[in-house]
Amino acid sequence: MTTTDQSATTVRTSETSVPLVDLLDERWSPRSFDPTATVSDEQVTALLEAARWAPSALNLQPRRFIVGRRGTATFDTILANLMGFNTLWAGNAAALVVAIAETESEEGEARAGAQYDLGLAVSALTVQAHAEGLHVHQMAGIEVDGLRSAFDLPARLLPVTVSAVGVVAPADQLPEKLAERETLPRTRLELDELVLRRD
Ligand SMILES: Cc1cc2nc3c(=O)[nH]c(=O)nc-3n(C[C@H](O)[C@H](O)[C@H](O)COP(=O)(O)O)c2cc1C
Structure with a gap:
């Protein structure tokens, strides 16, 4: 889940095919710090x-x-x-x-x-x-x-x-260009691209 309201504290959990432990699921790299x-x-x-x-x-x-x-x-x-x-x-x-x-x-x-x-x-x-x-x-x-x-x-x-x-602080505390990036969905390669062989 990603919050798009830039005045709210941003939440950018991971999109995973199976549940992860919360600490890994919820970790992300903000630029807006209090x-x-x-x-x-x-x-x-x-x-x-x-x-x-x-x-x-x-x-x-x-x-x-x-x-x-x-x-x-x-x-x-x-x-x-x-x-x-x-x-x-x-x-x-x-x-x-x-x-x-x-x-x-x-x-x-x-x-x-x-x-x-x-x-x-x-x-x-x-x-x-x-x-x-x-x-x-x-x-x-x-x-x-x-x-x-x-x-x-x-x-x-x-x-x-x-x-x-x-x-972490709300995205709107950043300069405009950075604030936009702060609330984009986080992306990753698909598992199929990452794993070369899985038997
Ligand atoms: C080794 C390393 C170097 C990075 N260097 C920068 C950097 O110089 N500036 C920056 O804004 N983000 C930097 N990042 C953050 C990555 O862009 C970020 O981790 C990646 O986009 C994935 O986003 P997430 O951590 O929110 O999942 C770096 C991350 C790593 C692991």
């Missing part, structure tokens, strides 16, 4: 614990995070390193989280699966956020070198995404 909402320390900890306990190959856990809550210098630095239209809406999020892949160990050993393992952690963080009454919007449109230099990251630590985390 600029007055905050995330508590406990909520941030819960998000990071969810990321920490996600699986990873050989349990190497090649992922690191930088979290800035709105109103902090860290938040402003992350926001300044978003690209293009991401800068138009992400500033209202309650927190911005940089997801960083450890592509090499400190000893110089390659971590080939780092981005995969990082994605699993962000996925867990996203579901936990939803359970906390929050929404997450991941962005790959980021200034990688800018984030590296702002946070003094060595070359082996690669910023991959920034996630906006916050409380």
